[in-house]
Amino acid sequence: MATETAVDVVMPQMGVSVSEGTITRWLKQEGEQVEADEPLLEISTDKVDTEVPSPASGTLTQILVQEGATVDVGTKLAQIGGSAAGGEPAPEESPQEPATAQAAAESAQASSAESATPTAERVEEAHQAPAQASETSEPSGNGKAFVSPVVARIASEHGVDPSSLDGSGKGGRVTKKDILAFVEGGGAEQEAAPAAPAEPQQPPEPAAPQQQAPAQAQAQQQQQQPAAAAPPPQASGVLDQAGETLPGETVEPMTAMRRGIAEHMRRSLDTAAHVTSAIEVDMSRIVAVRAKLKKEYQAAYGVNPTYLAFVAKATVETLRDYPYVNAELRGDSIVTRSFVNIGFAVELQDGKGLIVPVVRNAETMNLLGLAKGIADIAAKARNKQLVPDDVQGGTFTITNPGGYGTFHGTPVISQPQSAILGTYALVKRPWVTQDELGNDVIAIRPIMNITLTYDHRLVDGAYAGRFLKALRERLEGWEGDGG
C-alpha cells in the first residue's frame, strides 16, 4: 500500500491569515524513500519558517514545485507513491478493486476540498491523481457523488450506476451527456464496462457495498433503489441494456412510458388466457342516426357523435347483461360490478406510446355524455393533462384501430380486466339480406367488424359469443336518438 497509492504533498496552512508559502529547501530528492512524518522540505511564510513532514511513507516520485518558488496554500508540491506520471495506477486497479470507484470519488472530492479556489491546473491534477489523500478526506458537497435529477432518472431507467462512470462535469460529476453517451454506446467502450454486465445478473450486490460507504451521498441511495427494485423487467428479458450496435443501427433510451407498456403487455399475456372472437355488424341504422345527430350535436354542444361513441354506448348497455365481461379475477374470487368504467386506448404522437384514460360510470351516460366524455379524455391524454385518477379504475377497455382501415386484430387485455373490445374499419360491402318479400338480395351495407378479446379463465367462448350477438343486435336495431 505504501508505494502503490499516490499521496499528494501540499503547501500547508500555517495560520489563519497565511495564504502562501515559499519553498526554501527540499530535504529529499525525487526517487528517495521517505517515512511518514519524516521532514520532507522546508518552507518559509510571512509568519514562520518550518519543516514540513511527509504525509506518508513511500518513494518521493515527483517534485512539482522547485526551491525558491512561492505558491498558494493547498498547492500540490510533490507526490509520494504512485508512478511519476501521476495517474497510471488507478485505471490498472479499477477492474480488480471493488472499492475503486468509491476511492476515486473520495479522491476527487478531497482534491476539490483542498482549497476554496482551485485553479484549472489543480483541477486537472486532481483528475490525474486518484489517490487516498488521507489528510484531506472530507468530501465536498458536490463532485462525483452528486447525482442530478435527470441523471438519476436516466440511471434508474437503464439500471446504470452513475458512480461507475467517468464524469466530465464540475468536480467529476456525471452529466446527462456522460450517462447518455454511456447508455447509447452500450457501455462497451467505457472504462466502467465490467460493472455494467455484472449488474443485470446480480442487481443487489453492487448496490450494497456502496450504500455502506460513508462518502456516498443520499442521492446515490435514491438512484440505487430503483435499480435494485427492477428485477421483474430483467427477469422478463425485455429491458436488457442495449448491447453493441451494428453499423446502421440507432439506439435510443427507452422512455418510462415505453418501459411501462412493455412490462404491462408481457405481464398481461403471461396472466390471462387470451382468446379473440369477432362479429360483423351492419351499421346502416347507426350511419343514418349519426348523420341526423351530427349537425345537432356539433351546433348545440360542439361534440362529434363518433361511431366509437355509439359502440361504447351499446357496449355499456350490453355489459349489464354479461357481468363477467366487465369483471375481474381477484385472487380466488370473481369480482363483478354494477358500474362500468370504460377505458379508451389513445395513441400519443409519433408512436411515442399509448395511454388508456378512463371514462367513469359510463352506465350513467347517454350517447351525448359518452361522446363528450371520450372526446374530453382523449384531448387530455394528447395534451398531457391527465391526472393519475384519469387512468385508474377501468373495468373494461375499447380500442379503436379501425381508423387506419384495419379489419381485424387481437388486442392485449388491460390487466386486471377480463376483456377488451376492438372496433375496426367501417366498410361498405355486398351483403346478403332479405327484401320485403323474404327473398335473398345482395345490398350494399356499411359493415364494421368488432372483436372481443377475453380472458378465457373467466369468460367462456359461448358467453363471449352471446355478448357479441347481443351487442350486434343493439347496434343493428338502434332505437331512438341518444339512448
Add this chain to the structure above:
Amino acid sequence: MAEMTYLQAISDALRTEMRRDKRVFLMGEDVGVYGGAFKVSLGFQEEFGPWRVLDAPLAETAIVGGCTGAAIMGMRPVAEMQFADFISCAWDQLVTIAAKQRWRANTPVPMVIRLPSGGGFSGGPFHSQNPESSFAHIPGLKCVCPATPEDAKGLLISAIEDPNPVLFFEHKHLYRRIKAEVPEERYTTPIGKARLHREGDDLSVITWGAMVHTAGEAAQKLEAEGVSVEIVDLRTVMPWDRQAVLESVRKTSKVLVLHEDTRTGGFGAEIAATIAEEAFEDLDAPVKRIAAPDTPVPFSPPLEKAFIPQVDDVVAGLRELAEY
C-alpha cells in the same frame, strides 16, 4: 416584405389598425402635434385628424382612466406612456379599474398601453425601467415584450384586437438599432406563444425583449467554444408559453433565465420556479438566473453597464452552466 426598424414596425402596426378600424385611436403626451417623444406617431395627426390622435395633459391617471372608459364604451384606445416608468402614476386606474372590470361587470376593456421601456442610454432611474413583472402579477392584464420588428408589428395588432387590457412593452434600445424584413400586409402574432430564436442542444436561455439579442451574441461566442445554445424568446410574459420553455428544458437539461428587470421578484423567478416544479427530473444543473441587481437604474454610463446584463455576463453564466 419591407425592411423596417423596430420603431417603424410599431408605427406600421398602428397605422394599419387605424386605417382598418375607426374605433382605434391614440392618446398620450405629445403623441399628436409633436409625433410622440420617439416619433412613433409622426404624421398620424395629419392623416387621422386631431380627434383620433389626442394630445393629453401630463396626467397618466387621466390617460389610462380615459382610455379605460372609452374601451368600456366600445372604442379601441391605444395609450402611450411617454416612458414605461410613468405608468406607476396610473396604477390605480389600470390595476383597480381596467384589470378587474371584466370580472366585476363582464364588460371587456379592449385597451392597449404602449410602454417605451428599458435602458442602455443613460436614462437614469425614471426613464429606463422594465416593469413587466409588476404587471404580470396582476390578474386581468396581458404583458407583451417583443424583441424583433416582425413580432413588434404582429403583436401590437394582436394587442389592439385583444378584448383585454394589454401592456405593450416596446424596448427603446431596440427602436432604431434593430432592423429586419417585415411583411407589409396586416398579420397577427399570437399572444402567449414563444419563438425559438436560436436552436441548440446543450443549454437553454429563456428570455425576452432586448435580452434576446444579448443572448444571441453570447450564444455565438459559446458556439465557437463548441457549446450549442438554444434561445427561447418568450415574446409575451403574460400569458407565457410554459410548454415551449419546458420542451427546451427537457431537451437541454440546463437553463439560464435572463432578463433586464431587477432580480428579486422578477418574472424570471416565476419561470425558474415553474421549471423546478414541472421539469425537476429533467434538470442536469441548477436553474440559473441573470438579471439586473436590486437597485434603481443608475445614470452613470459605467454603472449602467454594470447594472444591465451584458454579453460577457451571459457568456460567463453560460460557461458556468456548460461546465457544471
